[in-house]
Amino acid sequence: MSLPSTSREWHLVARPSGWPTDDDFALREAPIKEPAPGQVLVRNRCLSVDPYMRGRMNETKSYVPPFRLDEPMTGDAIGEVVASEAEGIEVGDLVLHQLGWREYATLPAAWVSAVPRGLDVPDTAFLGVLGMTGHTAYAGLKEVAKVREGDVVFVSGAAGAVGSVAGQLARLLGASRVIGSAGGPEKTRLLTEEYGFDTALDYKAAPIGAQLAEAAPDGIDVYFDNVGGDHLEAALDALNTFGRVAACGMISSYNDTEPSPAPRNLGLVVGKRLRIEGFLVMDHAALRETFLREAGEWVSTGRLRHRETVVEGIEHATDAFLRMMRGGNVGKMLVAVDG
Amino acid sequence: MSLPSTSREWHLVARPSGWPTDDDFALREAPIKEPAPGQVLVRNRCLSVDPYMRGRMNETKSYVPPFRLDEPMTGDAIGEVVASEAEGIEVGDLVLHQLGWREYATLPAAWVSAVPRGLDVPDTAFLGVLGMTGHTAYAGLKEVAKVREGDVVFVSGAAGAVGSVAGQLARLLGASRVIGSAGGPEKTRLLTEEYGFDTALDYKAAPIGAQLAEAAPDGIDVYFDNVGGDHLEAALDALNTFGRVAACGMISSYNDTEPSPAPRNLGLVVGKRLRIEGFLVMDHAALRETFLREAGEWVSTGRLRHRETVVEGIEHATDAFLRMMRGGNVGKMLVAVDG
Incomplete structure (x- = not known):
């Protein structure tokens, strides 16, 4: 196969204020770099777009540095090695790495890892x-919320990539009852019919607080938060004594230009002795092996189900990102590089 | 000594909406009950008034049942046994118990504990x-915030009964720097001059957020929250990665009739991996012995200082309570029963 000389890559060209627009991004051509000794050249097949990327588009210092302007953005990707100057990595190997948002990536061998084999999964x-x-869902439930046998668990954003897994894992880890929220009848149907949630709440249909109170008359023990805002407020009301909130994300506020409306009932944490704890998967790297072993088995045997929404063509990657931010995905949002 | 036949006691006669008023309370005379076998009669000397009592004046179910209308309120008290039908308790013994807000209390021997002896303290x-x-300050720092050597600690309500002890204990437990907030120049002077805080912020003089940012340019690691609201928002901004909030109380909102304005930056808990954890001292009873041994030594030797604001006369007990709620106390607010 002869390689092209250039690669298309998505650059951030302006820092969005509020919702990003097309003017904030540009798909540019850049020369493909030959791999130096110790490096590999990867042709990306599939790119991941994720909510945390919105934070990286801001100037503000966060736990990861902001994307730089006029440089390619980064993110998880899977691709095929097309040239290798590194020992132990062969042309044709399928690898995972973090130089997504582009067609071709030239990078040190240490930055790629082989796609695990031996599991019957795509x-x-x-x-x-x-x-x-x-891994995020698993870490949040196991190490942050510390889900126990018999817990009633509420998951927001439950049709999304993290939430759908969190809901199913909660059950597999011993929860007695799992409640999820999502937007619209299609998604909520999926929660109960495909992912085994006991109850699904459509937050677009009625205020989430009243729905949760009705769905959990005896309260909840764990809240896995992907949303923040009104969902967190509803959860604080519903949480039982010694309840735990694994704060994974607060997507409701990522595109706000004003400080977000916050839960007005935060004072409940004292009397109920609640714990709200933020976490990032990168701090739980040590758990990855256990996670892969346990969840790999569950996925292979169909006990842990997953869906993907795949957008075709790298030229639609920013559309895919924005569609995901607006909730227009079911399960993991991915971009197939070659449309 | 001959005993009177009646005892004055404070009843809650209406549930306050917002700030309590005189109409919500009544000082009533009730017959003194002779102690039955196994009981003692205690003449109270000193009563404690505390912020948590405001919560008990509401109808709403909380971690302790609400005060009942037209019955005496309760709270910590110290008094002298004046009649005993219980083995091992003698007339003249000084005891601690929880039937405060009254002159005389008749109660089972199991409900009283002897005032510890052997320490050079009042x-x-x-x-x-x-x-x-x-004990609350100690539990919050040791078991909730888990203060470590070198931590920068911020305490709000730092001239109060819990806050003044929390600030000093933080230092004794290894904090490298302790910042406190209080209202007005008299209290803030006390923080640095008497309690050894490194920096005292007067929240009445300027917005607390800007003051805290300036006082802690490298951030804080622990926030001991007695106030909530703007103080919690300021702390979330200032907290370093893996920072911890021991949520002890949120006095700023106890008399609100509308839901409180909440910190608008709660989303920071995710990226910074913050932990906000509510606690009540009653869950940390096992720590009491260690606390008494350690803090008793520090108080005896003058390393842990404390102040009291004593209001004279049981007829002024509700005034004392309200004055404390408005910040009109320095250190522990107490009521001497006999004015």
Whole structure:
């Protein structure tokens, strides 16, 4: 196969204020760099777009540095090695790495890892249910919320990549009852019919607080938060004594230009002795092996289900990102590089 | 000594909406009950008034049942046994118990505990620095915030009964720097001159957020929250990665009739991996012995200082309570029963 001389890559060209627009991004051509000794050249097949990327588009210092202007953005990707100057990596190997948002990536061998073999799962599972988003759900439940046998668990954003896995894992880890929220009848139907949630709440249909109170008359013990805002307020009301909130994300506020409306009932944390704890999957790297073993088995045997929404063509990657931010995905949002 | 036949006691006669008023309380005379076998009669000397009592005046179910209308309120008290039908308790013994808000209390021997002896401290210390409020500060720092060597600690309500002890204990437990907030120049001077805070912020003089940012340019690691609201928002901004909030109380909102304005930056808990954890001293009873041994030594040797604001006369007990709620106390607010 002869390689092209240039690669298309998505640059951030302006820092969005509020919702990003097309003017904030540009798909540019850049020369493909030959791999130096110790490096590999990867042709990306599939790219991941994730909510945390919105934070990286801001100037503000966060736990990861902001994307630089006029440089390619980064993110999880899966691709095929097309040239290798590194020992132990062969042309044709399928690898995972973090130089997404582009067609070709030249990078040190140490930055790539082989797609695990031996599990009966599609390769793209390692960008989702068995990748960062699944690992996030697992870490939040096991190490942050510390889900116990018999817990009633509420998951927001439950049709998304993290939430759908969190809901199913909660059950597999011993929860007695799992409640999820999502937007619209199609998604909520999926929660109960495909992912085994006991109850699904459509937050677009009625205020989430009243719905949760009705769905959990005896309260909840754990809240896995992907949304923040009104969902967190509803959860604080519903949480039982010694309840735990695994704060994974607060997507409701990522595109706000004004400080977000916050839960007005935060004072409940004292009397109920609640714990609200933020976490990032990168701090739970030590858990990855256990996660892959346990969740890999569950995915292979069909006990842990997952869906993907795949947008075709790298030229639609920013559309895919924005569609995901608006909730227009079911399960993991991915971009197939070659449309 | 001959005993009177009646005891004055404070009844809650209406549930306050917002700030309590005189109409919500009544000082009533009730016959003194002779102690039955196994009971003692205690003549109260000193009563404790505390912020948590405001919550008990509401109808709403909380971690402790609401005060009942037209019955005497309860709270920590210290008094002298004047009649005993219980083995091992003698007339003249000084005891601690929880039937405060009244002159005389008849109660089972199991409900009283002897005032500890052998420490060079005033008896009333066991209603404050060596009582519930000191124990609260100790539990919040040791078991909730888990203060470590080198931490920068911020304490709000730092001139109060819990806050003044929390600030000093933080230092004794290894904090490298302790910042406190209080209202007005008299209190803030006390923080640095008497309690050894490194920096005192007067929240009445300027917005607390800007003051805290300036006082802690490298951030804070622990926030001991007695206030909530703007203080919690300021702390979330200032907290470093893996920072911890011991949520002890949120006095800024106890008399609100509308839901409180909440910190608008709660989303920071995710990226910074913050932990906000509510606690009540009653869940940390197992720590009491260690606390008494350690803090008792520090109080005796002058390393842990404490102040009291004593209001004279049981007829002024509700005034004392309200004055404390408005910040009109320095250190522990107490009521001497006989004015």
